[in-house]
Amino acid sequence: MTRYSRDRVISSVLFVPAVFSSILLFVMVIVLFWKSEAILSTKPLVDLLLSSSWRPVAGNFGYLPFIMGTIWVTALAMILAIPISLLSAIYLSEYAPPRIRDTIQPVIDLLSGIPSVIFGLFGILLIIPLIKNSVAPLLGINSSGYCILAGGLVLAIMVFPILISLSFEVFQTVPREMREAALGLGATNWEAVKHVVLKKTYPGVIAVIILGFSRAFGETMAVLMVVGNVARVPSSVFDPAYPLPALIANNYGEMMSIPLYDSALMFAALLLLAIVVIFNLMAQYVLMILRKVE
Amino acid sequence: MNETEISIKNFSLYIENRQILKNISVDIPKNQITAIIGPSGCGKTTLLRSINRMVDLYTPVLAEGEIIINGKNVLDPDINLSLLRKNVGMIAQAPNPLPLSIYDNVVYGLRIHGIHERSALDTRAEQCLQSVGLWSEVHDRLKDPASQLSLGQQQRLCLARALAVEPEILLCDETTSALDPISARHIENELICLKNDYTIVFVTHILRQAKRLADYVVFLYLGELVEHGPAHEVFTNPQDPRTKAYLEGVFG
Ligand SMILES: Nc1ncnc2c1ncn2[C@@H]1O[C@H](COP(=O)(O)OP(=O)(O)O)[C@@H](O)[C@H]1O
Ligand SMILES: [Mg+2]
Numbered sequence: 328m329t330r331y332s333r334d335r336v337i338s339s340v341l342f343v344p345a346v347f348s349s350i351l352l353f354v355m356v357i358v359l360f361w362k363s364e365a366i367l368s369t370k371p372l373v374d375l376l377l378s379s380s381w382r383p384v385a386g387n388f389g390y391l392p393f394i395m396g397t398i399w400v401t402a403l404a405m406i407l408a409i410p411i412s413l414l415s416a417i418y419l420s421e422y423a424p425p426r427i428r429d430t431i432q433p434v435i436d437l438l439s440g441i442p443s444v445i446f447g448l449f450g451i452l453l454i455i456p457l458i459k460n461s462v463a464p465l466l467g468i469n470s471s472g473y474c475i476l477a478g479g480l481v482l483a484i485m486v487f488p489i490l491i492s493l494s495f496e497v498f499q500t501v502p503r504e505m506r507e508a509a510l511g512l513g514a515t516n517w518e519a520v521k522h523v524v525l526k527k528t529y530p531g532v533i534a535v536i537i538l539g540f541s542r543a544f545g546e547t548m549a550v551l552m553v554v555g556n557v558a559r560v561p562s563s564v565f566d567p568a569y570p571l572p573a574l575i576a577n578n579y580g581e582m583m584s585i586p587l588y589d590s591a592l593m594f595a596a597l598l599l600l601a602i603v604v605i606f607n608l609m610a611q612y613v614l615m616i617l618r619k620v621e
Numbered sequence: 622m623n624e625t626e627i628s629i630k631n632f633s634l635y636i637e638n639r640q641i642l643k644n645i646s647v648d649i650p651k652n653q654i655t656a657i658i659g660p661s662g663c664g665k666t667t668l669l670r671s672i673n674r675m676v677d678l679y680t681p682v683l684a685e686g687e688i689i690i691n692g693k694n695v696l697d698p699d700i701n702l703s704l705l706r707k708n709v710g711m712i713a714q715a716p717n718p719l720p721l722s723i724y725d726n727v728v729y730g731l732r733i734h735g736i737h738e739r740s741a742l743d744t745r746a747e748q749c750l751q752s753v754g755l756w757s758e759v760h761d762r763l764k765d766p767a768s769q770l771s772l773g774q775q776q777r778l779c780l781a782r783a784l785a786v787e788p789e790i791l792l793c794d795e796t797t798s799a800l801d802p803i804s805a806r807h808i809e810n811e812l813i814c815l816k817n818d819y820t821i822v823f824v825t826h827i828l829r830q831a832k833r834l835a836d837y838v839v840f841l842y843l844g845e846l847v848e849h850g851p852a853h854e855v856f857t858n859p860q861d862p863r864t865k866a867y868l869e870g871v872f873g
Pocket of ligand 1: 636637641659660661662663664665666667668680
């Protein structure tokens with residue numbers, strides 16, 4: 328075999344796994360669609376999405392409680408995580424002496440590798456009692472502790488290591504010389520951060536935040552353990568919620584004798600997948616647009 | 622006798638326990654171009670960045686001795702770095718425009734030092750761009766991103782940006798090395814014009830450039846100050862054998 332023809336063979340061999348991973352996504356969407364067919368044919372899509380009555384035995388499949396539960400928990404987590412992670416990343420990238428940076432960074436990396444169930448246990452052991460015995464009573468609210476606040480806190484703790492490391496990477500793409508341009512004119516470190524680092528990287532930071540959202544949407548185990556799992560549209564952070572991933576994980580394989588139940592869960596999965604894909608596409612779109620503007 | 626602008630006294634600098642600069646003493650004359658020459662790695666950049674205290678930006682350093690500007694020791698931990706760097710401008714090796722428009726680059730320093738009045742900024746921007754010969758090339762596109770300029774134009778923009786805050790001293794670290802020969806000459810000529818109003822310290826490892834520019838020469842070798850003096854003396858009649866060898870191109 329000549330070198331040239333060998334190269335062509337290698338090229339096609341490498342092509343297969345690369346294509347396979349993209350095909351996988353399509354296959355998943357198609358299978359989920361096909362499996363959701365039954366539930367989708369019972370009612371118009373809008374009715375399914377906007378109905379808040381979830382009573383499978385009675386044939387009522389309203390997804391609003393789960394959609395709202397997902398949004399509440401995710402939004403709360405991100406509201407907590409974004410400022411903390413950005414400030415930490417700015418500190419690590421722009422202020423921390425090398426020794427402190429080299430100590431903190433491995434810890435953060437480690438944190439992002441911890442299995443989700445451990446964060447869930449941590450939530451049950453620490454956050455739930457804290458909310459039940461301290462936070463809620465302080466505000467005159469009666470809460471079991473299993474609520475959106477607990478889910479949001481646990482989820483925030485889970486996404487913030489990823490947000491920190493990704494935004495740190497983004498900040499590090501700014502060349503030293505560019506910071507020095509500002510510092511050399513007498514800018515303070517903070518001014519260099521504001522006028523150079525953030526100015527230069529905000530598209531990347533926005534993309535990181537959107538990616539953080541899509542991570543947070545899909546996170547299942549830890550949230551499921553602390554969020555209460557009650558299928559009702561929540562109205563305060565002390566209410567329990569039932570996010571989509573928890574719905575699927577808790578119920579798949581159970582009560583499958585109920586008609587349409589299987590299909591209903593498949594549609595929940597499709598919804599979740601759609602949300603995550605949309606957010607990922609948004610992140611890419613934002614990056615593309617902002618790069619062009621620059 | 623010339624007036625001294627920067628007085629370096631028994632200055633030593635250590636990075637990670639390694640001595641980079643060894644007991645350097647030299648008076649840098651006012652309103653002249655001082656060339657710091659020496660082979661690569663001899664400590665030119667480190668010495669230059671000590672003068673505006675950029676040397677300790679990323680790694681902790683240990684410094685001994687003094688660098689006196691206007692009666693103040695810049696190595697004093699309590700020195701106001703913002704005011705020091707306003708007075709001691711720096712032009713880097715490669716052009717480093719800020720991610721801003723041409724105009725905003727020039728007035729950046731003025732703004733951070735508290736000048737926001739539009740007419741004052743406009744006047745100063747035009748003056749500075751004029752004095753680096755860039756005004757005629759950019760006056761009709763001041764709002765364009767600075768990154769759209771050619772490298773040579775960018776470097777002149779950086780020079781204009783440094784001039785805008787009215788420093789007394791300009792530090793140049795191989796400021797022409799990223800440029801084509803014509804742009805490089807452009808910058809050299811501008812520096813020669815500017816020396817009436819500024820004290821310029823110019824690091825270079827190109828001897829011919831040092832000869833073209835320098836009024837005063839500082840020769841560093843392995844972190845040591847081997848010889849310094851008026852350019853014509855050092856170039857025509859070097860006292861130290863190491864200087865002689867360097868001028869003859871022995872160290873390349
Ligand atoms: N941040 C640093 N950490 C460790 N060593 C350094 C650092 N900066 C400079 N040095 C060392 O100091 C010496 C002088 O470097 P430099 O001032 O850049 O030389 P030049 O500009 O004359 O080429 C070199 O040996 C270099 O390796
Ligand atoms: Mg150098």
